[in-house]
Amino acid sequence: MTIKHWPEGERPREKLINQGPRALSDAELLAIFLRTGIAGQSAVSLARDLLTQFGSISTLLNADLATFCAVKGLGPAKFAQLQSVLELGRRHLGEQLSREQVFTNAETVRQFVRTHFQGYQREVFLCLFLDTRHRLIACEELFQGTIDGASVYPREVVKRALQLNAAALIFSHNHPSGIAEPSQDDEQITRRLKDALELVDIRVLDHIVVGQNEEISLAERGLI
DSSP states (O other), X not given: OOXXXXXXXXXXXXXXXXXXXXXXXXXXXXXXXXXXXBTTBOHHHHHHHHHHHHSSHHHHHXXXXXXXXXXXXXXXXXXXXXXXXXXXXXXXXXXXXXXXOOTTOHXXXXXXXXXXXXXOOSOEEEEEEEOTTOOEEEEEEEXXXXXXXXXOOHHHHXXXXXXXXXXXXXXXXXXXXXXXXXXHHHHHHHHHHHHHHHTTTOEXXXXXXXXXXXXXXXXXXXXX
């Protein structure tokens, strides 16, 4: 039986419209994205199999083109659609945060950087430049590295902060290994950045390390 023959209350699309997206399971949300199943499988059944195969929704979203397209029922068109949806989510969140005084809320910052780094395979150092009311002025990737790390230059951070007339900064970088635990190098560069920015009266509010399933705040650990 195809989804269109299911009772209306059980169809993912109608369920979302009537009850909202939070009422749907991961498989039901994924089924709406897939739109159709394959021979012998509904979209929901295919979605369940994909989640089982990849292990989690996060792993599926982070899959590269080759891995994604190697799965029956997927392909370049769906990969492009999925990446478009993810990027729209990032931009929507960024626009919201640029209009509101939200960067004093640790969970909001975590959500922002978690979304930003979704799918990244290389280590990237992100700078969030804030005004005096802690609203987002700009979010920029100043340094990129290999999977082993990125070189960070305090002089370049200070220069860009002054150009943007920032009053405070939040740093974040990802660990492609998936383990969020900060390294000694992470702590050391944070201290160097804080010292350099203090000379021009700019505050460092936090440095958040993003792993696969968690984010660790150096500020919450008393390291800033």
